[in-house]
Amino acid sequence: MAKKLIFAYVLMLVIGIIALSPALTLAKGPFNLKAVTFLPKNNSFCDAFFMFKKELEKRAKGDLLINYAGGPEAIPSFEQIEAVTNGMVDLVLLPAAYYVPQLPVANAIKLSTLMPWEERKRGAYDFLNRLHQKKLNVYYLGRFSPGIKFHLYLNRKIDRPRLTGMKIRVTPIYKGVVQALGGIPVTIAPGEVYTALERGVVDGYGWPSVKISDFGWHEVTKYIIDPGFYQVDVGILVNLNTWNKLSPELRQIMIDTAKQVEHRAADHYARLIKEEREFITSKGVKVINFCPEDEKEYLRVAYKAGWDEVLKKSPELGAQYKGLLGQ
Structure with a gap:
C-alpha cells in the first residue's frame, strides 16, 4: 500500500511539473504580451501598433492581451532589440534600422518599393522572417509603416x-x-x-x-x-520563445491581424502624408x-x-x- 501511495504521489508531481512548464506546453490563454515601442505612445509612427493591439485583442476574445509598458522611457530605443531577443519583453515596435548591427541585411528592408502584402506574395517576407528567427530569436510579424517615404x-x-x-x-x-x-x-x-x-x-x-x-x-x-x-521600415517583432508558447490558433490570429492592419496602416499613413x-x-x-x-x-x-x-x-x-x- 505504501509503495502505491508513493508511486501515485510521484506521478501527480510529475504531471504537475509538466503542466506548469512553459517550455513543454502551449499557452491557450489568457496570455499577456509585454510590449514596448521605439517612440512615445502619441507619436504617429506608433499608430499602426495600436491598431494592431486593438484588433488583435478583439479577435482573440480575451485569450491574448498586449500589456503596453511604454516607449523609450521604459526601455531606450536602441536597447529594445536586445530586450525582445532576450525575452525581457515579448513584443516590440521597432525600425529595422535600429538592429542593423545584429542583422546587417535588415538594412535592405527600407529599399523595398513594394507594399507589405506584395512582399508576402513574392516570398520576401518569409525570407526576412526566417532570418529574424535564426539570427535574432524573434518572429517578424511584418512592416507596419507602408508607403511612408x-x-x-x-x-x-x-x-x-x-x-x-x-x-x-x-x-x-x-x-x-x-x-x-x-x-x-x-x-x-x-x-x-x-x-x-x-x-x-x-x-x-x-x-x-x-x-x-x-x-x-x-x-x-x-x-x-x-x-x-x-x-520607413518600422516592424513588429515577437520574442521567439514567447511565440512558440502560443497555441497555433493564437499564432494564426496574430498573423491574420498583421495582414489586415498592413492595409489599414497604408490607408492611414496615406491620409497623414496628404495632410x-x-x-x-x-x-x-x-x-x-x-x-x-x-x-x-x-x-x-x-x-x-x-x-x-x-x-x-x-x-x-x-x-x-x-x-x-x-x-
Missing part, C-alpha cells in the same frame, strides 16, 4: 539632383544618399535641427513624409524634394520637381547608394533579398 528638405533651391557643398543633417538611413549626391553629411540630434536650420549650420535635412510639423521644422524649411525614396503636405505647403514650403530624366537619375543614385551599402556588408543575403523584391 523619406524626403530631402532644403533651404537652398536646386534645379538638378546635386547637393554639392551643401551641409545636410542625416541619419545612417540616408547618409549614403547625401554623399552620393555630393552633399556633406552632418549628424545633429532632432532637438537641435530647428536651431541649426535657423542659424544656417545646415542647409537641409532628411526626414520621412510625415510630421516635420510636429517639430516646427516647416517654419525654417523652404523646399521639399519630390519624389521620396526608400520606405502633412497640404499643411507645410500652405505655410510656404515649396516643392522641387526635377525633369523626368533628372528624377530618374535622382532615384537611381539613391537606391544604388542603399544597395551598395547592403551588398558590401551582406553580399549573399542582400543579393537574395534584392532578387525577391524584383530589383
Whole structure:
C-alpha cells in the first residue's frame, strides 16, 4: 500500500511539473504580451501598433492581451532589440534600422518599393522572417509603416539632383544618399535641427513624409524634394520563445491581424502624408520637381547608394533579398 501511495504521489508531481512548464506546453490563454515601442505612445509612427493591439485583442476574445509598458522611457530605443531577443519583453515596435548591427541585411528592408502584402506574395517576407528567427530569436510579424517615404528638405533651391557643398543633417538611413549626391553629411540630434536650420549650420535635412510639423521644422524649411525614396521600415517583432508558447490558433490570429492592419496602416499613413503636405505647403514650403530624366537619375543614385551599402556588408543575403523584391 505504501509503495502505491508513493508511486501515485510521484506521478501527480510529475504531471504537475509538466503542466506548469512553459517550455513543454502551449499557452491557450489568457496570455499577456509585454510590449514596448521605439517612440512615445502619441507619436504617429506608433499608430499602426495600436491598431494592431486593438484588433488583435478583439479577435482573440480575451485569450491574448498586449500589456503596453511604454516607449523609450521604459526601455531606450536602441536597447529594445536586445530586450525582445532576450525575452525581457515579448513584443516590440521597432525600425529595422535600429538592429542593423545584429542583422546587417535588415538594412535592405527600407529599399523595398513594394507594399507589405506584395512582399508576402513574392516570398520576401518569409525570407526576412526566417532570418529574424535564426539570427535574432524573434518572429517578424511584418512592416507596419507602408508607403511612408523619406524626403530631402532644403533651404537652398536646386534645379538638378546635386547637393554639392551643401551641409545636410542625416541619419545612417540616408547618409549614403547625401554623399552620393555630393552633399556633406552632418549628424545633429532632432532637438537641435530647428536651431541649426535657423542659424544656417545646415542647409537641409532628411526626414520621412510625415510630421516635420510636429517639430516646427516647416517654419525654417523652404523646399521639399519630390519624389521620396526608400520606405520607413518600422516592424513588429515577437520574442521567439514567447511565440512558440502560443497555441497555433493564437499564432494564426496574430498573423491574420498583421495582414489586415498592413492595409489599414497604408490607408492611414496615406491620409497623414496628404495632410502633412497640404499643411507645410500652405505655410510656404515649396516643392522641387526635377525633369523626368533628372528624377530618374535622382532615384537611381539613391537606391544604388542603399544597395551598395547592403551588398558590401551582406553580399549573399542582400543579393537574395534584392532578387525577391524584383530589383
